[in-house]
Amino acid sequence: MSTIAVRAARLRSGLVLPYAEAGHPEGVPVVFVHGLADSWWTFEPLLRRLPAALRGYAPTQRGHGDAERPPDGYGPRDFAGDLVEFLDAVGVRRAVLVGASSGGVAARLVAGSHPDRVAGLVLAGVPAVLADKPGAKALREKVQGLVDPVPRAFVEERLSGLTARPPGRGLLATLAEENLKVPARVWRETVRGLLETDLAATLRGILVPTLVLWGDADGILPRADQQRILDTVLGARFVVYEGAGHALYWEEPERLVLDVAAFAAEVLPDRPGP
Secondary structure, three states, X not given: OOOOEEEEEEOOOOOEEEEEEEEOOOOEEEEEEOOXXXXXXXXXXXXXXXXXXXXXXXXXXXXXXXXXXXXOOOOHHHHHHHHHHHHHHOOOOOEEEEEXXXXXXXXXXXXXXXXXXXXXEEEEOOOOOOOOOHHHHHHHHHHHOXXXXXXXXXXXXXXXXXXXXXXXXXHHHHHHHHHHOOOHHHHHHHHHHHHHOOOOHXXXXXXXXXXXXXXXXXXXXXXXXXXXXXXXOOOOEEEEEOOOOOOHHHHOHHHHHHHHHHHHHHHOOOOOOO
Protein backbone atom coordinates (compact mmCIF):
# COMPACT_ATOMS: atom_id res chain seq x y z
CA MET A 1 0.00 0.00 0.00
CA SER A 2 1.27 3.45 -0.90
CA THR A 3 1.74 6.09 1.81
CA ILE A 4 -0.31 9.27 1.41
CA ALA A 5 1.13 12.67 2.34
CA VAL A 6 -1.15 15.72 2.57
CA ARG A 7 0.44 19.02 1.56
CA ALA A 8 -0.60 22.51 0.46
CA ALA A 9 0.04 24.20 -2.88
CA ARG A 10 0.00 27.98 -3.27
CA LEU A 11 -1.09 28.91 -6.79
CA ARG A 12 0.09 31.98 -8.70
CA SER A 13 -3.31 33.53 -7.98
CA GLY A 14 -2.54 33.27 -4.25
CA LEU A 15 -5.15 30.57 -3.71
CA VAL A 16 -4.03 27.72 -1.44
CA LEU A 17 -5.21 24.20 -2.24
CA PRO A 18 -4.54 21.14 -0.09
CA TYR A 19 -3.53 18.06 -2.01
CA ALA A 20 -2.66 14.44 -1.38
CA GLU A 21 0.47 12.90 -2.84
CA ALA A 22 1.40 9.23 -3.05
CA GLY A 23 3.49 6.78 -5.02
CA HIS A 24 7.14 6.86 -6.08
CA PRO A 25 8.81 10.29 -6.39
CA GLU A 26 10.21 9.33 -9.81
CA GLY A 27 6.99 7.75 -11.05
CA VAL A 28 4.87 8.99 -13.92
CA PRO A 29 2.88 12.01 -12.66
CA VAL A 30 -0.85 11.32 -12.51
CA VAL A 31 -3.16 14.10 -11.32
CA PHE A 32 -6.62 13.11 -10.09
CA VAL A 33 -9.39 15.71 -10.43
CA HIS A 34 -12.49 15.31 -8.26
CA GLY A 35 -16.03 16.40 -9.02
CA LEU A 36 -18.80 18.35 -7.34
CA ALA A 37 -18.61 18.62 -3.53
CA ASP A 38 -15.82 16.08 -3.17
CA SER A 39 -12.17 16.54 -2.17
CA TRP A 40 -8.91 14.61 -2.46
CA TRP A 41 -10.49 11.99 -0.20
CA THR A 42 -12.49 10.78 -3.22
CA PHE A 43 -9.25 9.21 -4.46
CA GLU A 44 -7.97 7.80 -1.18
CA PRO A 45 -8.71 4.18 -2.27
CA LEU A 46 -6.78 4.79 -5.50
CA LEU A 47 -3.84 6.59 -3.93
CA ARG A 48 -3.38 3.75 -1.43
CA ARG A 49 -3.04 1.29 -4.32
CA LEU A 50 -0.67 3.23 -6.59
CA PRO A 51 2.17 1.11 -7.97
CA ALA A 52 5.76 2.30 -7.81
CA ALA A 53 5.58 3.31 -11.47
CA LEU A 54 3.24 6.21 -10.64
CA ARG A 55 3.35 9.42 -8.63
CA GLY A 56 -0.16 10.52 -7.79
CA TYR A 57 -1.41 14.00 -6.94
CA ALA A 58 -4.98 14.77 -5.89
CA PRO A 59 -5.74 18.46 -5.29
CA THR A 60 -8.86 19.64 -3.50
CA GLN A 61 -10.54 22.25 -5.66
CA ARG A 62 -11.40 25.77 -4.56
CA GLY A 63 -14.44 25.98 -2.29
CA HIS A 64 -14.30 22.26 -1.52
CA GLY A 65 -13.02 20.29 1.45
CA ASP A 66 -10.38 22.30 3.30
CA ALA A 67 -9.43 24.45 0.30
CA GLU A 68 -9.79 28.21 0.40
CA ARG A 69 -13.18 29.60 -0.59
CA PRO A 70 -12.94 32.69 -2.80
CA PRO A 71 -16.16 34.71 -3.18
CA ASP A 72 -16.59 33.68 -6.83
CA GLY A 73 -15.03 31.67 -9.65
CA TYR A 74 -16.77 28.29 -9.61
CA GLY A 75 -17.24 27.60 -13.29
CA PRO A 76 -15.45 24.81 -15.16
CA ARG A 77 -12.91 27.23 -16.63
CA ASP A 78 -12.06 28.56 -13.16
CA PHE A 79 -11.31 25.02 -11.95
CA ALA A 80 -9.32 24.34 -15.12
CA GLY A 81 -7.23 27.46 -14.57
CA ASP A 82 -6.47 26.35 -11.03
CA LEU A 83 -5.43 22.94 -12.33
CA VAL A 84 -2.81 24.42 -14.66
CA GLU A 85 -1.49 26.57 -11.81
CA PHE A 86 -1.42 23.51 -9.57
CA LEU A 87 0.82 21.69 -12.06
CA ASP A 88 3.18 24.64 -11.92
CA ALA A 89 3.06 24.83 -8.12
CA VAL A 90 4.05 21.18 -7.63
CA GLY A 91 6.63 21.24 -10.42
CA VAL A 92 4.93 18.84 -12.81
CA ARG A 93 5.68 19.72 -16.42
CA ARG A 94 3.52 17.04 -18.04
CA ALA A 95 1.06 14.62 -16.48
CA VAL A 96 -1.74 12.17 -17.05
CA LEU A 97 -4.99 13.77 -15.91
CA VAL A 98 -7.70 11.55 -14.41
CA GLY A 99 -11.04 13.33 -14.16
CA ALA A 100 -13.79 11.82 -12.04
CA SER A 101 -17.42 12.71 -12.73
CA SER A 102 -17.75 16.49 -13.25
CA GLY A 103 -14.05 16.87 -12.46
CA GLY A 104 -13.46 15.49 -15.92
CA VAL A 105 -14.81 18.71 -17.41
CA ALA A 106 -11.97 20.77 -15.93
CA ALA A 107 -9.49 18.04 -16.88
CA ARG A 108 -10.58 17.99 -20.52
CA LEU A 109 -10.52 21.79 -20.70
CA VAL A 110 -6.86 21.65 -19.70
CA ALA A 111 -6.19 18.84 -22.19
CA GLY A 112 -7.70 20.93 -24.97
CA SER A 113 -6.07 24.23 -24.07
CA HIS A 114 -2.68 23.01 -22.75
CA PRO A 115 -1.86 19.80 -24.67
CA ASP A 116 1.82 20.35 -23.89
CA ARG A 117 1.03 19.78 -20.21
CA VAL A 118 -1.16 16.69 -20.67
CA ALA A 119 0.34 13.39 -21.81
CA GLY A 120 -3.00 11.60 -21.58
CA LEU A 121 -6.54 12.08 -20.35
CA VAL A 122 -8.66 9.57 -18.42
CA LEU A 123 -12.38 10.30 -18.05
CA ALA A 124 -14.01 8.15 -15.35
CA GLY A 125 -17.79 8.51 -15.24
CA VAL A 126 -17.57 11.93 -16.89
CA PRO A 127 -20.59 13.44 -18.66
CA ALA A 128 -20.43 14.53 -22.28
CA VAL A 129 -23.23 16.99 -21.53
CA LEU A 130 -25.39 17.64 -18.49
CA ALA A 131 -28.10 20.11 -19.48
CA ASP A 132 -30.17 17.30 -21.01
CA LYS A 133 -30.04 15.09 -17.91
CA PRO A 134 -33.18 15.14 -15.70
CA GLY A 135 -31.06 14.37 -12.65
CA ALA A 136 -28.87 17.41 -13.26
CA LYS A 137 -31.87 19.68 -13.57
CA ALA A 138 -33.34 18.24 -10.37
CA LEU A 139 -30.04 18.82 -8.55
CA ARG A 140 -30.02 22.45 -9.64
CA GLU A 141 -33.50 22.92 -8.22
CA LYS A 142 -32.42 21.35 -4.93
CA VAL A 143 -29.27 23.42 -4.50
CA GLN A 144 -31.16 26.64 -5.19
CA GLY A 145 -32.86 26.18 -1.84
CA LEU A 146 -29.78 25.15 0.13
CA VAL A 147 -28.77 27.18 3.17
CA ASP A 148 -25.86 26.75 5.55
CA PRO A 149 -25.30 24.43 7.23
CA VAL A 150 -26.02 22.09 4.34
CA PRO A 151 -28.35 19.31 5.58
CA ARG A 152 -26.73 15.92 6.08
CA ALA A 153 -29.82 14.22 4.62
CA PHE A 154 -29.25 16.06 1.32
CA VAL A 155 -25.63 14.95 1.13
CA GLU A 156 -26.30 11.35 2.10
CA GLU A 157 -29.14 11.01 -0.41
CA ARG A 158 -26.91 12.32 -3.20
CA LEU A 159 -24.00 10.02 -2.32
CA SER A 160 -26.25 6.97 -2.12
CA GLY A 161 -27.20 7.36 -5.77
CA LEU A 162 -23.66 7.38 -7.14
CA THR A 163 -22.84 3.68 -6.91
CA ALA A 164 -24.49 0.41 -7.85
CA ARG A 165 -22.75 -1.35 -4.96
CA PRO A 166 -22.23 0.53 -1.70
CA PRO A 167 -18.62 1.46 -0.94
CA GLY A 168 -17.15 0.77 2.48
CA ARG A 169 -18.92 2.50 5.34
CA GLY A 170 -15.77 4.27 6.44
CA LEU A 171 -15.20 5.77 3.00
CA LEU A 172 -18.84 6.80 2.64
CA ALA A 173 -18.81 8.49 6.05
CA THR A 174 -15.64 10.40 5.15
CA LEU A 175 -17.07 11.48 1.81
CA ALA A 176 -20.22 12.73 3.51
CA GLU A 177 -18.17 14.82 5.94
CA GLU A 178 -16.18 16.28 3.03
CA ASN A 179 -19.39 17.13 1.16
CA LEU A 180 -20.76 18.86 4.25
CA LYS A 181 -17.77 21.23 4.26
CA VAL A 182 -18.91 22.78 0.98
CA PRO A 183 -20.90 25.99 1.56
CA ALA A 184 -24.34 26.29 0.01
CA ARG A 185 -23.16 29.08 -2.29
CA VAL A 186 -20.41 26.86 -3.71
CA TRP A 187 -22.92 24.09 -4.39
CA ARG A 188 -25.13 26.59 -6.24
CA GLU A 189 -22.38 28.25 -8.24
CA THR A 190 -20.65 25.01 -9.20
CA VAL A 191 -23.88 23.38 -10.40
CA ARG A 192 -24.83 26.57 -12.24
CA GLY A 193 -21.44 26.68 -13.94
CA LEU A 194 -21.74 23.08 -15.11
CA LEU A 195 -25.24 23.56 -16.51
CA GLU A 196 -24.62 26.92 -18.16
CA THR A 197 -21.34 25.95 -19.81
CA ASP A 198 -21.49 24.45 -23.30
CA LEU A 199 -20.01 21.11 -22.23
CA ALA A 200 -20.18 19.68 -25.75
CA ALA A 201 -17.78 22.42 -26.85
CA THR A 202 -15.27 21.39 -24.18
CA LEU A 203 -14.88 18.04 -25.95
CA ARG A 204 -13.77 19.57 -29.24
CA GLY A 205 -10.09 20.08 -29.91
CA ILE A 206 -8.80 17.35 -27.58
CA LEU A 207 -5.87 15.74 -29.37
CA VAL A 208 -4.12 13.95 -26.49
CA PRO A 209 -4.61 10.18 -25.98
CA THR A 210 -7.90 9.68 -24.15
CA LEU A 211 -9.29 6.75 -22.18
CA VAL A 212 -13.01 6.73 -21.30
CA LEU A 213 -14.11 4.55 -18.36
CA TRP A 214 -17.81 3.98 -17.65
CA GLY A 215 -19.87 1.70 -15.42
CA ASP A 216 -22.78 0.09 -17.23
CA ALA A 217 -24.93 0.44 -14.09
CA ASP A 218 -24.44 4.23 -14.09
CA GLY A 219 -27.83 5.70 -13.24
CA ILE A 220 -26.77 9.21 -14.25
CA LEU A 221 -24.95 8.80 -17.57
CA PRO A 222 -26.46 6.56 -20.26
CA ARG A 223 -24.30 4.78 -22.82
CA ALA A 224 -25.40 7.29 -25.46
CA ASP A 225 -23.83 10.10 -23.47
CA GLN A 226 -20.49 8.32 -23.43
CA GLN A 227 -20.79 7.57 -27.14
CA ARG A 228 -20.91 11.31 -27.70
CA ILE A 229 -17.44 11.60 -26.15
CA LEU A 230 -16.15 8.77 -28.32
CA ASP A 231 -17.62 10.35 -31.45
CA THR A 232 -16.00 13.73 -30.68
CA VAL A 233 -12.58 12.90 -29.24
CA LEU A 234 -10.44 11.43 -31.98
CA GLY A 235 -9.05 8.00 -31.11
CA ALA A 236 -10.61 7.81 -27.63
CA ARG A 237 -10.72 4.31 -26.20
CA PHE A 238 -13.68 2.97 -24.23
CA VAL A 239 -13.63 0.54 -21.32
CA VAL A 240 -16.85 -0.66 -19.68
CA TYR A 241 -16.90 -1.65 -16.00
CA GLU A 242 -19.70 -4.17 -15.86
CA GLY A 243 -21.97 -3.81 -12.86
CA ALA A 244 -20.37 -0.56 -11.67
CA GLY A 245 -22.27 2.66 -11.10
CA HIS A 246 -21.39 6.30 -11.69
CA ALA A 247 -18.59 6.49 -9.09
CA LEU A 248 -16.77 3.43 -10.46
CA TYR A 249 -13.55 4.67 -8.82
CA TRP A 250 -15.13 3.92 -5.41
CA GLU A 251 -16.45 0.53 -6.45
CA GLU A 252 -13.45 -0.83 -8.34
CA PRO A 253 -10.34 1.07 -7.22
CA GLU A 254 -7.97 -1.83 -7.87
CA ARG A 255 -9.06 -2.22 -11.48
CA LEU A 256 -9.07 1.50 -12.13
CA VAL A 257 -5.53 1.91 -10.81
CA LEU A 258 -4.37 -0.90 -13.10
CA ASP A 259 -6.07 0.71 -16.09
CA VAL A 260 -4.56 4.11 -15.30
CA ALA A 261 -1.10 2.59 -14.77
CA ALA A 262 -1.21 0.75 -18.10
CA PHE A 263 -2.41 3.89 -19.89
CA ALA A 264 0.27 6.04 -18.24
CA ALA A 265 2.97 3.58 -19.31
CA GLU A 266 1.80 3.97 -22.91
CA VAL A 267 1.63 7.76 -23.04
CA LEU A 268 4.70 8.54 -20.91
CA PRO A 269 7.12 5.62 -21.41
CA ASP A 270 10.61 5.89 -19.97
CA ARG A 271 9.92 9.31 -18.58
CA PRO A 272 13.24 11.10 -18.01
CA GLY A 273 11.96 13.47 -15.33
CA PRO A 274 8.91 15.24 -13.89
